[in-house]
Structures are given as C-alpha cells and as structure tokens.
Amino acid sequence: MEKINSYKLAEILGCSKINLTNTDIDNVSTDSRNVSSTTLFIALKGERFDAHDFVADVIAKGCPLVIVNRLVEGVPAEKQLVVDDTLKAYGKIGAYNRSRYKGTVIGLTGSAGKTTTKEEIAFLLRQFASVYATGGNHNNFIGVPQSLCEIDMNSRYAVIEMGMSAKGEISYLTNLVKPDIAIITNVYPMHIEFFENFEGIARAKAEIFEGLPQNGGVAIINADTNFTDILQQCANEHGAKIMLFGKNYQPNAKFTTQEQGEQYQYNAWCALKVVEALDLDVVKAATYIKDFGALDGRGKQHTLKLPNGGIYTLIDDSYSGQPEAMKLAIKSLAAAKCDGRKVVVLGKMAELGNTSLAQHKDVGKLLAQTDIDIVVGVCPEMKDMLAELPADKTQYYFENKDGLAQFLLNKLLQNGDKVLIKGARYSSKLYQVTDELLKLGE
Numbered sequence: 399m400e401k402i403n404s405y406k407l408a409e410i411l412g413c414s415k416i417n418l419t420n421t422d423i424d425n426v427s428t429d430s431r432n433v434s435s436t437t438l439f440i441a442l443k444g445e446r447f448d449a450h451d452f453v454a455d456v457i458a459k460g461c462p463l464v465i466v467n468r469l470v471e472g473v474p475a476e477k478q479l480v481v482d483d484t485l486k487a488y489g490k491i492g493a494y495n496r497s498r499y500k501g502t503v504i505g506l507t508g509s510a511g512k513t514t515t516k517e518e519i520a521f522l523l524r525q526f527a528s529v530y531a532t533g534g535n536h537n538n539f540i541g542v543p544q545s546l547c548e549i550d551m552n553s554r555y556a557v558i559e560m561g562m563s564a565k566g567e568i569s570y571l572t573n574l575v576k577p578d579i580a581i582i583t584n585v586y587p588m589h590i591e592f593f594e595n596f597e598g599i600a601r602a603k604a605e606i607f608e609g610l611p612q613n614g615g616v617a618i619i620n621a622d623t624n625f626t627d628i629l630q631q632c633a634n635e636h637g638a639k640i641m642l643f644g645k646n647y648q649p650n651a652k653f654t655t656q657e658q659g660e661q662y663q664y665n666a667w668c669a670l671k672v673v674e675a676l677d678l679d680v681v682k683a684a685t686y687i688k689d690f691g692a693l694d695g696r697g698k699q700h701t702l703k704l705p706n707g708g709i710y711t712l713i714d715d716s717y718s719g720q721p722e723a724m725k726l727a728i729k730s731l732a733a734a735k736c737d738g739r740k741v742v743v744l745g746k747m748a749e750l751g752n753t754s755l756a757q758h759k760d761v762g763k764l765l766a767q768t769d770i771d772i773v774v775g776v777c778p779e780m781k782d783m784l785a786e787l788p789a790d791k792t793q794y795y796f797e798n799k800d801g802l803a804q805f806l807l808n809k810l811l812q813n814g815d816k817v818l819i820k821g822a823r824y825s826s827k828l829y830q831v832t833d834e835l836l837k838l839g840e
Contacts, residue, residue: 399423399424399425399426399495399547399548399549400424400495400498400551401422401423401424402422402423402424402494402495403420403421403422403423404418404419404420404421404422404423404462404463404479405418405420407423407438407463407479407491408479410490410491410494411465411479411481411487411490411491412481413479413480413481417475417476418476418479419462419463419474419476419477421436421462421463422436423436423437423438423462423463424436425437425438425547426438426439426440426488426491426544426547427439427440428440428441428442428449428488428540428544430449430452430455430456433456433459433460433461434460434461435460435461435462436462437456437461437462438461438463438464438465438491439453439456439461439463439464439465440464440465440484440487440488440491441453441464441465441466441467441470441484442484442485442488442540443467443484450466450467450468450470453466453470453473453478454470454472454473457473457474457477462477463477463478463479464477464478464479465478465479465481465484465487465488466478466479466480466481466484467480467481467482467483467484468480485539485540488540488543488544489539489542489543489570489574491543491547492542492543492544492545492546492547492574493543493546493573493574493576495546495547495549496546496549496574496575496576497576498551499549499551499556500551501530501553501554501555501556502554502555502556502578502579502676503555503556503558503575503576503577503578503579504519504555504556504557504558504577504578504579504581504672505557505558505559505560505572505575505577505579505580505581505606505609506519506557506558506559506560506580506581506582506583506606507537507559507560507561507562507568507581507582507583507603507606508581508582508583508584508585508603508620509583509584509585509586509587509588509599509603509720509722510583510584510586510588510661510718510720510722510723511583511584511661511664511665511696511723512535512537512559512561512583513534513535513537513559513693513696513717514665514692514693514696514697515581515583515665515668515669516531516532516557516559517531517690517693518665518666518668518669518687518690519531519557519668519669519672520555520557521669521686521689521690522669522670522672522673522683522686522687522690523554523555523557523672523673523676523678525682525683525686526554526678526679526683527553527554527555528550528552528553528554528555529553529554529555529556529557530548530549530550530553530555530556530557531556531557531558532545532557532558532559533545533548535559535561536559537559537560537561537571538561539567539570539571542558542560542571542574542575543574545558545559546558546574546575555676558575558577560572560575560606562589562602562603563589563592563749564589564592564593564602565592565593565598565601565602565605566602566605567602567605568602568603568605568606569605569608571609572605572606572607572608572609573608573609574609575609576609576611577606577609577610577615578610578611578614578615578616579615579616579617579618579672579675579676580606580607580609580610580615580616580617580618580633580638581606581617581618581619581668581672582603582604582606582617582618582619582620582623582629583620583623583664583665583668584620584623584624584664584722585599585600585603585620585623585624585625585629586599586623586624586720586721586722586723587599587721587722587750587753587757588720588749589749590749590750590751590753591749591750591751591752592749592751596624596625597625597628600624600625600628600629601628601632603629604628604629604632604633605632607632607633607635607636607638608636610636610637610638612636612637613637614637615636615637615638615639616638616639616640616641616675617629617630617633617636617638617639617640617641618641618642618643618668618671618672618675619633619640619641619642619643620642620643620644620664620668621642621643621644621645621646621647622644622645622664626642641671641674641675642671643664643667643668643670643671644664644667647667647671648667649667649670649671649674649680649684650680650681651670651680651681651683651684652684653666653670653684653685653687653688654687654688655687655688655690656687656688656689656690656691656692657691657692657697657699657730658730658733658734659697659726659727659729659730659733660726660729660730661697661723661726661727661730662692662697666687666690669683669687670683670684670687694714695714695715695716695717695823695829695832696714696715696717696718697713697714697715697727697730698713698714699711699712699713699714700712700714700836700839702835702836702838702839702840703839703840704807704811704812704813704839705807705808705838707813708812708813708814709813709814710738710811710812710813710814710815710816710817710839711736711815711816711817712817712819712832712835712836712839713727713731713816713817713818713819714819714832714836715727715818715819715820716819716820716821716823716828716829716831716832717823717829718820718822718823719744719745719746719747719748719820719821719822719823719825719826720747721747721750721757721760721761723820724744724747724761724820725760725761725764727818727820728742728761728764728765728768728770728818729764729768731768731770731816731818732768732769732770734816736814736815736816737814738812738813738814738815738816739771739772739812739814739815739816740769740770740771740772740815740816740818741770741771741772741773741774741810741811741815741816741817741818742765742770742772742773742774742817742818742819742820743774743776743802743806743817743818743819743820743821743828743831744761744773744774744775744776744780744783744820744821745776745777745780745799745820745821745822745825745826745827745828746758746776746777746778746779746780746821746822746825746826747761747779747821747822748822748824748825749822754779755782758779758780758782758783759782759783759785759786761783761786762782762783762784762785762786762787763786765783765786765787765791766786766787766788766791770791771791771792772791772792772793772794772810773787773791773792773793773794774793774794774795774796774802774806774810775793775794775795775796776795776796776797776798776799776802776821776826776828777796777797777798777821777825777826778797780795781795794810798827799826799827799828799830799831802828802831803831803834803835803838806831806835807835807838807839819831819832819835
C-alpha cells in the first residue's frame with residue numbers, strides 16, 4: 399500500500415493521537431506470521447480464533463502498530479489503535495488506499511464464474527497496460543480490504559471481485575471499492591436459503607451499482623441472466639451507462655475459447671465488453687481469448703495416468719457446486735469428444751433452502767437426457783439426483799468423499815475416460831478428491 403503515517407491512520411479511524419507512536423506504515427497484515435518493522439497488524443476476531451492473542455507476538459517481532467478492539471495487556475498502549483470493530487477498520491483503511499489510486503477500477507460480482515471472469519478481464523487488459531487484480535477469490539469482508547490495501551498504485555487498471563451470501567454485503571463492499579465500472583456476471587439461486595425469494599438475490603447483486611460515481615459510471619450486465627430488467631432498473635437509478643453482453647450483444651470480433659462450453663462464451667463476452675467500455679481495441683483483445691484457459695478447480699483439464707496403464711482426462715470443476723454452473727458443466731461434458739466413457743462425480747449443492755430437493759432432481763433429469771455413461775453421487779442429497787436416472791445409466795453412491803479417489807483409480811476409470819468432478823466445496827469436499835487424483839496421476 400502507499401506509505402501512511404500512524405497519525406493519519408488514527409484520523410481515518412477516528413482514534414486519539416495522544417501518546418501514539420509516530421511511525422510510517424507501508425503494508426497491512428492480519429497474519430501474525432507475516433509482519434515487519436513497517437507492518438500494521440489488524441487483530442481480527444472470528445468464531446474460532448481471536449488474533450488479539452497474537453498481538454504481543456507481533457510487537458515482539460518488531461511490528462510498530464496494531465489495531466485492536468481492546469487494549470492488550472503487556473503491550474505498550476502507544477502502539478495500539480483501539481477501535482470498536484477491527485474488521486470495519488480494515489475496510490476503512492482499504493477504502494482510503496483505494497481513494498489514492500489514480501487508475502480505473504473494475505468491480506464485479508455474480509452468482510457463478512466471478513473469479514474466472516475476473517482473471518479473463520485482467521488477462522485481456524494486460525495486453526494493453528499494467529493490471530492489478532484480486533488474488534484468488536479474496537472477495538469477502540476480509541478479502542476486499544486486503545485487495546484494496548495491496549493495489550499496485552502504478553497499474554492502469556484494477557479488477558476487484560466482490561462476493562455475497564446476504565443482503566447488504568455487496569452494498570458495504572462496493573462502497574469500499576468505488577468502482578468506475580461495475581459488472582454483474584449472472585444471477586442464479588445461490589445462497590437462496592438466506593433470502594425471501596429469488597428476486598432478492600438479484601437486488602442484492604445490484605447493490606454493486608451503489609459504489610459507481612454518479613452520472614459517470616458504467617454498468618455491464620448479462621442480458622440473458624435472471625432478472626436482467628431489475629438489474630438494469632437498479633443501474634439506471636444510480637445514473638450508470640448500461641452496457642449489455644450476451645447472445646444478442648456479441649462483440650464485433652471473432653474468437654475461439656480454449657475450453658468448450660456456454661459458460662466460457664459468456665466469460666469472454668463479458669471481458670470483451672469491459673475492453674469496449676474502456677475504448678480499447680476489441681478486435682485485438684479477441685485474438686488473445688484462445689490463450690486464456692480454465693483455472694484450477696474451475697474447469698481446468700488434466701491428462702493423468704492410471705495405476706495399471708493408460709490415461710484419462712480429469713475436468714477439475716470442484717470449487718463450486720452452484721446448480722446452474724453444475725448444469726453447464728454437465729452439458730459441456732456431454733458435448734465434448736471422448737475416446738472412452740464420460741463420467742461425472744457430483745457432490746451435494748449447498749445453501750439452496752427449500753429448493754434443494756427440486757434442484758438436485760433437476761440435475762438428475764438433465765443427466766438422464768445426456769449420453770454421459772456413468773454417474774457418481776456423493777452425499778445424501780445426491781440420492782435424489784440419482785433417483786432420476788434411467789436404469790441403463792450406470793450409477794454409484796458414496797455417503798462422503800472417503801475412499802472415492804481410490805475407487806475411481808482402481809475400480810472405475812479406464813483408458814480414454816473423461817471424468818468431471820463438481821460439488822459444493824466445503825460441503826462435499828470433492829476438491830480433496832481432485833487433489834488426490836492429481837497427486838497420484840502425475
């Protein structure tokens with residue numbers, strides 16, 4: 399981050415400067431293992447941890463200043479900035495650092511594909527200028543302030559991802575980010591158990607437009623997603639210039655995607671719309687799309703060895719189990735060329751509330767219509783999916799992911815097979831299966 403004095407920090411946070419250590423800070427950390435003599439340490443508190451326990455340690459390591467929500471005994475008071483909420487303090491510091499950034503900020507949210515789209519936008523913009531982008535999927539109340547504190551001030555563009563699971567969360571984040579361009583990739587019934595209805599999710603996503611500059615911001619919206627009319631209405635209310643992408647709003651440039659599937663088309667259309675919004679060369683940008691591949695855990699394909707000889711293709715889409723994304727992944731596998739059999743390993747889909755049964759059944763109905771040869775369901779919820787399959791489609795059920803990798807390698811997969819693995823990351827833990835397969839198949 400840009401160098402900042404401790405007195406200025408106190409001013410930003412509304413703290414007293416009396417007896418405060420006068421020091422300069424050039425980086426922020428919430429990890430007690432990663433501090434230096436110019437680090438500001440922020441003591442966050444979660445359900446299962448309290449970083450106040452490590453304040454004395456970071457001071458002993460040479461950290462000159464900490465932000466706490468209570469004075470920590472045994473630590474010089476002049477090295478502690480006391481606030482009501484350390485997490486909100488982190489947000490204020492991130493917002494201040496963002497205010498000093500002179501480049502263009504692109505903010506995005508959506509129900510699925512945010513991280514991949516963010517990376518593709520950054521990839522294309524790097525063909526024109528220097529770009530900073532959110533690391534990984536650091537898109538929450540901790541990740542967004544971190545991203546804002548770490549902005550490369552010399553970059554021309556910054557791409558910041560924002561996530562949510564409840565109303566008001568995007569509103570908070572976008573007012574930290576203050577994007578010049580705000581994007582909604584799609585609206586699906588993700589986290590619907592936390593909302594009264596599906597429309598509520600769309601309106602929560604549309605909160606991203608609140609951070610746009612009045613009568614000067616750009617809203618980029620998927621024209622083919624759910625509640626597009628509501629998204630446009632909300633963008634209009636904030637004086638945004640609206641730009642649409644989708645089947646009827648394609649760029650005037652030909653391109654091919656490295657991966658096959660509708661979702662990859664939409665990611666590319668969105669990224670090219672950003673290029674257009676920035677008055678950059680869309681035709682030039684389109685020529686680079688073929689060089690952008692799927693990310694780890696988000697559709698990346700691996701050619702791996704089988705224990706007894708032969709190879710198979712693993713499609714690692716294990717990061718998320720969102721229903722619409724799952725259906726798109728299934729359709730992509732069904733349409734793909736394959737020398738052997740097509741196999742899907744699907745884990746439960748989470749946070750669907752009272753729509754869960756219907757959503758799992760819908761996935762089964764879709765699978766029943768495809769030429770996919772083998773279906774493996776993982777977690778009790780997937781029994782409802784498996785029940786929709788015809789008798790001639792081979793199926794297996796696992797209560798959890800334990801032993802699944804060994805079953806696939808030693809009993810199921812054959813030379814030339816192509817296997818898709820997808821499910822809710824923390825509920826089904828199928829990412830641990832892909833990790834094991836990758837390790838064993840190198």
